[in-house]
Amino acid sequence: MALETIGTEEFNRLKVKEAWFNVRTLFRNLYSAIENKDREVTSDQLVADLHEEILFIKDFVSRITYNQVNPQFYFCYGKTLFDRFPLAKVKIPRTELQIKHDVLDNETFKGLVELEVGDEILLFEHPIAGNSQAVVMVTHQPIDLLLNKRFQTITLLESHTGRLKSKAFWNTKLSGGTHTDWLPFNYLTLQVCGDRSTFNSMSRNVKADLFKLAKTRGWHSLTTNAKVRADLKTIANQNVKTLFLDLFNSG
Incomplete structure (x- = not known):
């Protein structure tokens, strides 16, 4: 993890009180490192x-x-994603x-969880509930940046690069290359x-409709939800309008 690249100055500048770590992200990073060494591993070893x-x-x-920043570890089960996002293509393991x-x-x-440290892991179904503090968050699951409550501010810390990303740069977590540069990060775009x-x-057609709307209406990474909602209501095609509004209002 690139956590070691973050120094005291960065924490002080952001004025954060907590650092939140997605346990699934820690597992992913650990498993990838072991897998790259081309060796089998058991769950006991991973624990x-x-x-x-x-x-x-x-x-x-x-x-x-x-001791000015409190580390918090959390785990989201993710069982409600299908109910919260019935129109989305939620990823499921296939291979x-x-x-x-x-x-x-x-x-x-x-x-x-069976270890003593398990008592210190916060367990959630989305949304993640904070403590009304400014936090740094380490997660490879961008949905965590949306499905949450009671966070003063969230700064994303990318575990591989060590880059700190404010809300203005969360759209870099969207798939789609340079087309997403002018998109805000919300339930619709995700x-x-x-x-x-x-x-x-x-x-491809649905994405093309979104990209065209974003460009026509002058969206950018910090376009407000109020403007996005208003712009969606201007869409002439009723099917596209209904779909986009349903996606935007989900979660």
Whole structure:
């Protein structure tokens, strides 16, 4: 994890009080590192390695911030995503490798909960509930940046690059290349464009309709929800208008 690239100055500049870590993200990073070494691994080994990683993060954050930032670890089950986003193409494990990864993920988390550190992991079905603090968040699941409540501000910390990203740059988590540069990050754009973790993208025609609207109406990464909603109501094609409004209002 690129956490080590973040220094005391960054935490002070952001005035954050908590650093939130998605346990699924920690698992993904750990599993990828082991997989790249081309060796089989059991859930017991992953539990031990993940436990060690969590202890390291707790110590590092406390030390680098002089105990001014509280590390929080959380786990989202994700069982309600299909109900919350009935029109979306929610990703599910299909290939043998994906199914193996999913099974190991769940088994590792169960083992982790049985350890003492398991008591310190916050368990959620979305939305994630904060403590009304400004936070740095480490997650590979962009939906966490939307499906949450009681956070003063959230700054995304990319675990691989160590880059800190404010809301203005959350649209970089959308799939779609340069077409997403002028899109705000919201329920509509996430479900239409998709991402690497939770949603597959919609059809080429649906994406083309979104990109055309965004360009015509002058959207950018910080376009407000109020303007997006107003612009959606100007769409002439009733089917597209209904679809986009339903996607925008979901979650």
